[in-house]
Amino acid sequence: MSHSQPISHAVHILNVEPGYEGQRIDNFLINYLKGVPKSLVYRILRRGEVRVNKGRIKASYRLQVGDQVRVPPVRMADKAEPSRVDSRLLDRLEAAILYEDKRLLVLNKPSGIAVHGGSGLNFGVIEALRQLRPEERQLELVHRLDRDTSGCLLIAKRRSALRRLHELMRGNGIDKRYIALVKGNWHRDRLEVNVPLLKNTLQGGERIVTVDPRGKESVTRFSVRERLGEWMLVEARLLTGRTHQIRVHAAHLGTPILGDDKYGDSAANKEIKELGLKRLFLHAETLRFRWPEAKQDEVFKAALEPSLEQLLNRMRAQLN
Structure with missing residues (x-):
């Protein structure tokens, strides 16, 4: 998705890139407008303030490649800049990458690092990798490991790869x-x-x-x-x-x-x-x-x- 971080007072026009097709517009907006209450996302959809290809859409609309999405200005809670990950940790994670190709990154996760931020942690592996690979805009965890467990961790680099790997996981x-x-x-x-x-x-x-x-x-x-x-x-x-x-x-x-x-x-x-x-x-x-x-x-x-x-x-x- 070609975009910069949402700014509260500006209209954003987003162009849907390959990999995002098939995602529901409500789920896309919840992810894009991080920090905005879900109730507000559904309100702007109901009011028709979100447009796709200049037309009104329902929350269940599924994105297609090439769609032009208009996101209205929304009042966002003042959020601090995301924590910058310590460069020594970034170096450790870079050295821990076992394999990487167009679809996938495999990490030998060190013990003691959470896979994602939250519950009092500013960042985890996925936030650090997004900082390490800013050009990869679709990085997502395929599965999780406990914070204290080390070893193989799969990170998808494309939404299409994430979907396929989740299908494989569901079918053992x-x-x-x-x-x-x-x-x-x-x-x-x-x-x-x-x-x-x-x-x-x-x-x-x-x-x-x-x-x-x-x-x-x-x-x-x-x-x-x-x-x-x-x-x-x-x-x-x-x-x-x-x-x-x-x-x-x-x-x-x-x-x-x-x-x-x-x-x-x-x-x-x-x-x-x-x-x-x-x-x-x-x-x-x-x-x-x-x-x-x-x-x-x-x-x-x-x-x-x-x-x-x-x-x-x-x-x-x-x-x-």
């Missing part, structure tokens, strides 16, 4: 595998956990997920990669994508993920901290999917950060 067409270090041992090398999860919000706004029959179906397949005495390095494959799914399922098995302050075991966390673990040991290692028109899979693999590799080596050395 994206194979996501994580690795985690857990406390304890299982008798078997493979386990499937199929217990429903319910998302709750605590008074402080913190989200907590519990195993609850009223929750949504949630399925994780675990397999043991390596047994390290009283610990195990395990692979987790998500068959559903619920909030905190792997962390809650691992804890449900009695083998919580190490470094997990929310669902973990504080004594085990203290013990492993002394060995050098300073974060949640959960890492999105591989992503595999196939574009509908392609003959072979796209496979992306994110290496563990050196501190986690060093920790595993120290644990192996202790066993010998």
Whole structure:
């Protein structure tokens, strides 16, 4: 979409570029007029103040390439300039890009960085990438990772790619595998956990997920990669994508993920901290999917950060 940021006192004429076709005009305006109440967006649509190709349209109108959209002046809340992301963080994210083409960017997200701003955070990965790639006007997260989880994160560079990837996700067409270090041992090398999860919000706004029959179906397949005495390095494959799914399922098995302050075991966390673990040991290692028109899979693999590799080596050395 060729435009600059909306200014409250000016009429804007926008030209719809490829990638935005098919989007409803109300959703487009809500996104374009960030900070404007939705009620105001629907009011200007009802009054006919928004025009497409000089004609009135309904909120359900779907944009087409080449449409000329007239956006009237709107009174916007005075907003501070968006936070500029620290250049050191931008450098870290630039170095963490695993792959990039016309449709897609794949990042090995560092632990400790949220995927998007909000809930007290001025910015996250997506805001930083938009600052890093100002010419890419359609950057969107395809999925999310918890703030403390590292690894493969998909960012679409075209709305058409975002739609296709979301279709694949809905049909289980994206194979996501994580690795985690857990406390304890299982008798078997493979386990499937199929217990429903319910998302709750605590008074402080913190989200907590519990195993609850009223929750949504949630399925994780675990397999043991390596047994390290009283610990195990395990692979987790998500068959559903619920909030905190792997962390809650691992804890449900009695083998919580190490470094997990929310669902973990504080004594085990203290013990492993002394060995050098300073974060949640959960890492999105591989992503595999196939574009509908392609003959072979796209496979992306994110290496563990050196501190986690060093920790595993120290644990192996202790066993010998």
